[in-house]
Amino acid sequence: xxxxxxxxxxxxxxxxxxxxxxxxxxxxxxxxxxxxxxxxxxxxxxxxxxxxxxxxxxxxxxxxxxxxxxxxxxxxxxxxxxxxxxxxxxxxxxxxxxxxxxxxxxxxxxxxxxxxxxxxxxxxxxxxxxxxxxxxxxxxxxxxxxxxxxxxxxxxxxxxxxxxxxxxxxxxxxxxxxxxxxxxxxxxxxxxxxxxxxxxxxxxxxxxxxxxxxxxxxxxxxxxxxxxxxxxxxxxxxxxxxxxxxxxxxxxxxxxxxxxxxxxxxxxxxxxxxxxxxxxxxxxxxxxxxxxxxxxxxxxxxxxxxxxxxxxxxxxxxxxxxxxxx
Numbered sequence: 001x002x003x004x005x006x007x008x009x010x011x012x013x014x015x016x017x018x019x020x021x022x023x024x025x026x027x028x029x030x031x032x033x034x035x036x037x038x039x040x041x042x043x044x045x046x047x048x049x050x051x052x053x054x055x056x057x058x059x060x061x062x063x064x065x066x067x068x069x070x071x072x073x074x075x076x077x078x079x080x081x082x083x084x085x086x087x088x089x090x091x092x093x094x095x096x097x098x099x100x101x102x103x104x105x106x107x108x109x110x111x112x113x114x115x116x117x118x119x120x121x122x123x124x125x126x127x128x129x130x131x132x133x134x135x136x137x138x139x140x141x142x143x144x145x146x147x148x149x150x151x152x153x154x155x156x157x158x159x160x161x162x163x164x165x166x167x168x169x170x171x172x173x174x175x176x177x178x179x180x181x182x183x184x185x186x187x188x189x190x191x192x193x194x195x196x197x198x199x200x201x202x203x204x205x206x207x208x209x210x211x212x213x214x215x216x217x218x219x220x221x222x223x224x225x226x227x228x229x230x231x232x233x234x235x236x237x238x239x240x241x242x243x244x245x246x247x248x249x250x251x252x253x254x255x256x257x258x259x260x261x262x263x264x265x266x267x268x269x270x271x272x273x274x275x276x277x278x279x280x281x282x283x284x285x286x287x288x289x290x291x292x293x294x295x296x297x298x299x300x301x302x303x304x305x306x307x308x309x310x311x312x313x314x315x316x317x318x319x320x321x322x323x324x325x326x
Contacts, residue, residue, distance in 0.1 A: 025233040027212025028084065029181075030134050031086075032249035033233070034101045036242075039068055043228055048087065050225045052097065052140065054200040055157055055177065059138060063091045073119050081316075083119050094118050094228045096138045102143045103253060108314035109147070113139050117174050142208065155182045157201060181209040182241045293323065300324050 026033040038048045045066050053060045066089045074082045087099040098116055105110065117137045124135050150158055160176040163169055184205040187197070197203035207226070211233065231237075238246060296313040300306070306324060310317040 012087045016089050024235045025211050025214055025312050026085070026105045026235055026238070026246055027250065028208050028233070029101065029103060029212065029252070030246070030249040030253045031101070032242075032246045033212070034086065036246075037229060038099070039089075040063050042231060045089075047087070047225060047229055048099065049091075051204055052099075052138075055140070055179065056138065056175075059136070059175065063093060063095070066090070068091075068099065073123060081115075083116055085116065088120075095138060096124065098137070098139045100139070100141045101247045102141050102145070104312070105145045105147065106312045110149070111314070112311070113141060113176055117176070119150065121174065134173050136175075140178065140179070142181065144209075146182050150178070150180065152307050156180045156205060157283040170262070179205065181205060185270055186210045186213070265321060296323055 016143050026036065028034050028037050036044075038051070044205075045068065049060070049063065049066050069088045069090055071085045071088050072082060073084075084102050087097075089097050089099075091097065098120065100113075102109065116317055120137045121134050125132060129157070156179065158178045158180075159177070161169055162171045162174065176286050184202070186201070186206070195206065197206065203226075207229070209218050211230075216230075235246070263276075292313050296319075298310050298314050299309045299312065300320070300323065305319060306320045309315075310320045313320070315323075
């Protein structure tokens with residue numbers, strides 16, 4: 001029986017495809033990639049702690065460990081909205097840390113991060129505690145878009161605190177931190193050679209933004225934390241089930257970004273026009289309500305899940321479900 005000869009061209013293509021797969025890293029901006037790299041095991045916890053220490057050295061001073069906690073907190077009553085985090089943890093000195101990968105702009109994002117911090121604070125005040133011994137709560141939002149609050153600012157990392165009209169700090173117990181990744185897109189996609197990193201903060205930002213497009217030879221890693229990040233982030237190391245989950249996460253990441261962009265453009269225009277036509281204060285408020293509902297309708301039309309639509313539009317899940325049935 002003659003041995004079947006393999007087409008050399010096919011063999012070359014297969015070899016190249018295998019090499020490419022081995023050199024690609026998972027994208028940490030996807031839901032799967034972010035959680036796989038930063039909260040799946042002990043190494044993920046160490047990596048997350050290193051990231052936080054790079055941006056918040058004073059607040060994380062003396063912190064040696066971070067323990068992951070359940071990411072969903074229920075309200076005190078049936079009518080109280082439950083909240084869900086990407087990552088929620090407690091440090092060895094009892095600080096609470098909320099970490100969110102924010103992939104697209106949300107109409108009421110500021111209200112959401114405030115709600116998250118308040119929920120964590122309220123659930124950590126014990127009955128009978130007259131001194132209100134609340135823990136420090138740090139909200140750390142990694143943002144893959146340019147938030148309107150920081151438009152025109154050259155800074156890429158922002159810390160918001162409670163202050164009075166004279167800029168005097170009112171409380172040291174709650175912090176809202178925002179990292180803008182759009183300012184760190186590599187000049188050539190996937191290539192970081194030749195880029196100087198003046199500090200760890202910029203290095204983390206460049207890697208988070210560009211890792212999904214990088215090849216093995218793009219960046220030499222002398223630091224153990226970063227070596228571990230790239231080793232654990234190899235696509236070729238994923239199991240068959242993980243590869244399936246990752247591919248789904250990549251598609252969801254792209255679809256959600258496109259859908260949000262399209263829906264916001266349509267709903268914002270309609271909402272503004274409605275407010276202009278009314279020309280009254282209540283008319284403007286009606287326009288905003290129209291904007292919220294049109295945003296939800298457009299997102300539902302793009303196939304986004306009702307829970308995600310509610311989270312982005314600011315409507316309740318019941319309101320979104322009602323819209324989906326109309």
